[in-house]
Amino acid sequence: MGNLPHFQLFIDGAWSEGADAQVMTSENPATGQGWATFACAAPDDVNRAVAAAKRVLDDPAWRDMTATARGKLLYRLADLVAEHAQKLGELETTDSGKLLAETAMQTGYVADYYRYFAGLADKVEGTVLPIDKPDMHVFTTREPIGVVAAIVPWNAQMFLTATKLGPALAAGCSVVLKASEIAPAPMLEFARLIEQAGFPPGVVSVITGDAQNCAIPLTRHADVDRIAFTGGPETARHVVRNSAENFAVTSLELGGKSPILVFDDADLDGAANGLIAGNFGASGQSCVAGTRGLVHRSILEPLIEKISQKASAIRLGDPLQPDTHVGPLCTAAQVRKIEATLATAQGQGARIRFGGAPADRPGNYMTPTLVECAVPETETLKVEMFGPVMSLLPFETEEEAIALANSTPYGLGSGVFTQNLARAHRVSKRIRAGICWVNTYRAISPIAPFGGFNQSGYGREAGVEAILDYTRTKTTWISTAQEPMANPFVMR
Known part of the structure; x- marks a missing residue:
């Protein structure tokens, strides 16, 4: 086992082992043999990742970056994903058993998702309201929702990551990405591309681990503002219960019997x-x-x-x-x-x-x-x-x-x-x-919303509206009156 490839956690721009030094072995489904090891996050690691994500929201390097500049970073990430599509596909295939013909092709196509959201980054607009009070100027702006916990399963993980990470970063959020502990290798390798693209440390952390030590502490963390989850309905029920601890806005993309x-x-x-x-x-x-x-x-x-x-x-x-x-x-x-x-x-x-x-x-x-x-x-x-x-x-x-x-x-x-x-x-x-x-089946596009009804979840990923799900609306009232408020005890 000592000669197997090893993957570390990526937290706050640095690579590390888990706080409790737990290591798991990933099996190659085609052989049934262990082929790689990876570090597992402990609650302390989750806390570090979320703390970094919260800190960077107030860091001028990210907070004051223009939407156009965020888009350029996403374009850079898209180019890196396309450049490394074959390698990422090989890792995903070895780790999960999915066909290389699909994983490499899909990873290459995923680059278009990042390009799509890169283009949307500076298209999020507010509105001046035709308010019914002539001495008020009232307008809305859309601000980043905050710290996002993005949780993806082992299947189609590059695609499912792009549908969360793309709009979240375009909106100016920070993200803690939790990869499946079943086959996390491609996601941990993908973290290197985030680093190379030039995102400030803490904007994206990539971790993995079991439910008790990683997923539960993440989804119930007090500083998580948004949860984007893809997985099974039973796990989703736990996620929704956990979100009651932090009132995080939650979207669920679950399974089906289509x-x-x-x-x-x-x-x-x-x-x-x-x-x-x-x-x-x-x-x-x-x-x-x-x-x-x-x-x-x-x-x-x-x-x-x-x-x-x-x-x-x-x-x-x-x-x-x-x-x-x-x-x-x-x-x-x-x-x-x-x-x-x-x-x-x-x-x-x-x-x-x-x-x-x-x-x-x-x-x-x-x-x-x-x-x-x-x-x-x-x-x-x-x-x-x-x-x-x-x-x-x-x-x-x-x-x-x-x-x-x-x-x-x-x-x-x-x-x-x-x-x-x-x-x-x-x-x-x-x-x-x-x-x-x-008259076709199983087609996807960054332009087309993706999501389900009923026990297949709620919320939509991809499409123009996806970026809005990672923002909050702020309403600003500015008085243009020349005189002070007439009566402070009466609502205007």
């Missing part, structure tokens, strides 16, 4: 590709995975044949190799959860059309699986498994399809496949989800 509706007039090739992208893309380890495929009964069998034909060409293998389509799952626990869920579904009458078992090779591999469900209550239609498992359920009418799509406590992503434009508008409007893709 429906993909395929109507009888859909292009079968396009629908099959959309379902494969939504279920087997990223090895199914995506919060927007379209794991509830709702298919018109008349085309169910032809669509399954089409999917089966395409799935037979899927290459399961080393995620660092460019010709691999599906890599390992991040943890062995995910494989066990999928096995148990599939067993329950079969007991409910579900039929496994292909796959259904772990791959016979070292590492956390699960074969791509298609489950034909008999009833809406099938376990695979209810549980977020975070693996390459597609479940299909037939419907008869448009109304039934919409009802099935909305029969979930979640509401993050959704998809509709139809060649009828009127139906596309009609159905997408009625699906209760924050995102609806029509």
